[in-house]
Amino acid sequence: MSVATTTQVVPLDLLQAHESGQILEVVAPNEWTHRLQELGLREGVTIRMVKTGEPCILAIDGHRFSYRCDPSTMIMVELAESIA
């Protein structure tokens, strides 16, 4: 019997190294959402945590970004089904 997988939604900064997931929602002040989305941090994009920390390094489509969130910004990520 396969174990039923429940999708898990976590804030981006809680991702472990090498975990990846899909961005569900970007919650931030208006001007910031627009900037972040233009930079590629937007709904539906698959991201991977390369290096955790403050700031962390993320992989988006093979490109690397450093990212540090602030208290007013929250990026919610739906974790990809982890391969045990």
Add this chain to the structure above:
Amino acid sequence: MSDSVTTPSESSRLTVALIGNPNTGKSTLFNALCGGQARVGNFPGVTVEKKVGQYQFKERDITLIDLPGTYSLSPRSADEMVSVDVLLGRQDDIPKPQAVVCIVDSSNLERNLYVFSQIRDLNLPTVLVLNMWDLAKNRGITIDVDELRQRLGVTVVMTSAHRQDGIEAVSEAIIQVVEDEVTPPPRLFPEAFYAEVEKLSAWLVEHGEEPAHFYLHERMLLDVRGASEEATNKENTLQLKEYLGETRLRLAAEGCRIPAIETKLRYNWIREKLDGVMVRPASDQTLSTSDRIDKIVTHRFSGILVFALLMFLVFQAIYTWSGPFMNLVEGGQNFISTTVEGWMPPGTLRSLLVDGLIAGVGSVIIFLPQIVMLFAFIAIMEDCGYMARAAFLMDKLMTKIGLSGKSFLPLMSSFACAIPGVMATRVIENRRDRMVTMLVAPLMSCSARLPVYILMIYTFIPASFIFGWLPLQGTVLFAMYALGTLIAIPIAWILKKTFFKGETPPFVMELPPYKWPSPRIVFDRVYDRAKAFVVRAGTLIFSVTVLVWALSYFPSDHSELHNLSIQMETIEVTAPAEQETLDQLSDQHNLLAGKLIRESYLGRMGVAIEPVVKPLGWDWRIGIGALASFPAREVVIATLGTIFSLGGDTDEENPGLRSTLAAATWPDGRPLFTVPVALSIMVFFALCAQCGATLMVIRRETNSWRWPIFTFTYMTVLAYVAAFLTYQIGTAIGG
């Protein structure tokens, strides 16, 4: 039709704009097309670099405008507005482009096409350049270019600009695309949106605004508090804001939420266009070479170690490697002085040439080797991708004083020169962070301070070793560099707590993959900077030097001094008696020269300011030097060169400035320069704001006189107090 009759030269002339995301190889393509022939300047009123190149292709004269790298064409500031203005032909000094070349990274199409989709809305003939084609192929990415061409409705060209592949095809495409009919831009937004934009256009005309491009009105609606929201007529601004607010609410009610709607629609459009056209290998899990380097370079401990080692290497290299070059320049300068002295009899003109120009300008040019090396190091670190990692590492430290890693690059480039440093603060979106960075950037020890440090260290700091292994001279140099940086920390912290309070914004920065630095780009940057330095020496420093010379030459009567010089130069030393006469004459000459310069205009001014600079251990000549160097720090060297050369302190055997300074004395015969005096001069110059150009840039960037005046005041007070403490404590310990 009369307007179709144009002269052949006019019709063969083409203006083309080049735009794209950062890190897509835009500069490389620009250089490949124009062969490095570019005029670089600034767009009027803003700090955006204007880079215009010219080249010929198939008997067409093509003018290529390199627009700043950008992720989007949604102008939020006057700087970002420039690109839009150029593309729409609203920039007065540039003709409206007949075509746009949009360059994208083939391996990152999805994201790079965002700005492309905005450019399509401008309805201009467009060439899409898929650059780094070879790298995309190596990564296993395949793109069906023919299908993409069909779907996007524009000409698509593949290039690998760094290998000069496909460059000609870009030019071919440009001259073809201006002939073709433009496919109308896709209508991505709901009809309700377009209807509102049209209503807005009508509203604006009704209120007396000039009719403008549809795209500008689209942006007015889409960019909340954006740059296009500013109405041309001041009295409309408030009303317009209100109107836009209401419109956005109306649109939101219809499910068209601004600004979220734009990114959503554009990325959906991109995904749709790329679906089935681009295939990338599934596994993104493997570590790239860049990731492996990053493991070390961005590591908490090893990263800092690599960074510290690199910085140490840079300073040591600048200090040790440039020695031979400096001697070369100094030799040349002495040769020219001697030659001129051989040609001309002593007199006012010879004094102007030798004491004024050669001693003044020459003593600045001598520092060209260091400046070239410093800029080369910075250009290499930037081009290979290391700078972004350094910014990443420094983010942790920067957040402690309320800034972000984004402030690192501007501060780092300020070590070369505060002017590009202040301009580089544009990458910081947060206004408060940007202001603080700008105001502390001049504290970083720029290359104009280097001549002062080198001169003082070489001449007065003993070449001994601390603990028997650490070179003292290099350490003092390092300490001077560290001083400004260390002082900047509390200053930034205070500014952030007082004038610029606010939260630290989220920090997103691309880390481009590592690559070998392009010799071309490094060379271009170094060449530009070296040229600017030489030009400055030839113009600004030249004029100040002439002024200083005139002030220190007149109104005294120099005929007696010239007679002495003639006598000295005619004596042929064959016997000890003649040598004695020469020495006597020489002493007489120097005494008279010293008297004359004290009686000159400059001497009188100097006496007036001496009480102010005396607590720093300086005499009036150093004081005048510091005062005259207000336009630019390195002027102090030229001024000292002129004052001391005229004052007769010159060592006849070795007319270089170093030995001149070493021989300089107070009127009572005590040596003028001691180690505490040298240190106090260095500390003063490390912290002062003696740079007219930097202050002007700050004024331009902040659009107010308040901040340059603030910068000048706080830095001068800081410099004076620190120099005072250095001298007093130094003397107390030394004595």
